[in-house]
Amino acid sequence: MKDTEGYVTADGRQIGGTLMEMKNITLRFGGVVAIKDISFDVHEGEIRAIIGPNGAGKSSMLNVISGFYTPSEGEVWYQGAKRPQMKPYEVARMGVARTFQNIALFEGMTVLDNVMTGRLTHMNASVLSQAIWWGRAREEEIENREKVERVIDFLEIQHIRKTPVGRLPYGLKKRVELARALAAEPSLLLLDEPMAGMNVEEKEDMSRFILDVNDEFGTTICLIEHDMGVVMDLSDRVVVMDYGKKIGDGTPDEVRNDQAVIDAYLGVAHD
Amino acid sequence: MLYRTAGQFKTSYKADQALFPVRQDAILLGIIMVFAWVIFPFTASEFAFQTMLIPVLIYALASMGLNILTGYAGQLSLGTAAFMGVGAYACYKLLTIMPWMNPVVAIFLSGFFSAGIGVVFGIPSLRIKGFYLAIATLAAQFFLVWLFEKWAWLYNYNASGAIQVPNTTTLGTYVTGPLASSMTQYYVVLGIVTVMTILCINLTRGNLGRMWKATRDMDIAAELIGINLMKSKLIAFAISSYIVGVAGALYVFMWKGAAEPNLFDIPLSFEILFIAIIGGLGSILGNFLGAILIVGLPVVLNLLPDALGIPISSALVEHLNIMIVGSLIVFFLIIEPHGLARLWALIREKLIIWPFPH
Ligand SMILES: Nc1ncnc2c1ncn2[C@@H]1O[C@H](COP(=O)(O)OP(=O)(O)O)[C@@H](O)[C@H]1O
């Protein structure tokens, strides 16, 4: 049902070709094997989930994708080419943006400034131009501010624009972090447990935002969850990990009925 | 009422990004400028120039340089005085090797020497952070002061080992040296400090400023959103050391008139750090507030007892000064890490809603 040319989802959305392919990724920390020979792909425009119990290696996988960890073995293919070893900032400059399992906002800055940092990879005025606040630097600041304001409107955080991030409650911080990632206009958006620690209402809001982002901007999203229920309605295809291994890969329905997956989840029964 | 913002709506992002979104701020700054450029210089005594006006500006500039590095980019430095020394010695060599050079040009050029050396000593910051980096900058502090002492070429082989500021002129007026008037020197310092302050405000409110603050607040996240940490830190070291170097050149050429190597010893580094902390890390305004306090306190302590008719020894004055500065440091580190600048921001916020508190 899928090939490199893309596929049509159950709800009739056209998904594009392969954007990224992880080939036989293994990641070791000393004696610990966090990821064991995992391969999967992400198609352009889809919502791809990685699920699995705590400690399965999901965050490690995301860190490999963003270049924070270098895999011990295996290759990352991005936009049709093998990605050489890269620093995280270089990966970000290729259009990969992300949020973190434990919120990683810049606490000393306002919401607006935090979201503006998402535009960093698109700004290149010289230091001199910035120092005299003239020419390129000024144009750039205004252009990018307009883009950032659209993201702020989209995520409904206008009212806290000028608030220092440190003062915000947890749920809003998660949203600001999403805003910062979205501001980068990424070709691949990585979300590490975007709904962790939220109440039901906040989870519903976040799910709606994720779907809207994918729908309105066609952004490819790869998200991690350890709560299986949340992801099933949201994602087009799901990779299931357990103890560093891939134990399932397919549509939510296929995965839900997979015996290996059911066993893995029963084994850790609602932690 | 004083700070009424009602009716001042922003209709574009450009307006919102303006330096003074609130009109009263601009008015207040205008008043301060009139004092700085007209009233002070025309009414100040020689004593006021030498004990307050000139040193406050120079210390504020040095603190601003440190603040770029520590308050904005989050890299602690204990070597500020040594980098001031690099600026001062560079200026001395420029003006003695090329006596025809305009002294103001020489002062601006000398900053490039400290910037270069600052970048070299900033390289460890790519591997180490916090306390360990502070120790590395301390090494720079000791090494450079040692160099000022041992490298006789730096002070033109003077028997005294000190540098004497030569008399130089700009447009027929003496600007440096014993023949220069305090008023002239004050204006030169004020001009340079004003320009540098404007550049710093721009740098810290734009993209580079956000890059620095991101590096400071969470370096791992900063790198993952696309910041080249090496670039961010080294640019901070370069710009910070440039400003500190210019401040060092001003310190000797516009104020002290002469300098021995030990002038740039660690106590001066700490004095500048205290100004930055008391004024407020991560604030431009704070450098001025901190400098007024640290420079002004001993002056007031010296004058006050006399004015009140209380006899008090100069040793006691010095002890009092150290005690007060010490307690202020403790107060600000514990109660208000953002310093005097934050206190002003709170007062300003209160004035904006006054007299309708909600
Ligand atoms: N930097 C690291 N050093 C050592 N072990 C690590 C490191 N990062 C993750 N691990 C280990 O890898 C395994 C997977 O962790 P993680 O990827 O965080 O799981 P998940 O996100 O699925 O909960 C865990 O056993 C964890 O202890």
Ligand SMILES: [Mg+2]
């Ligand atoms: Mg995780």
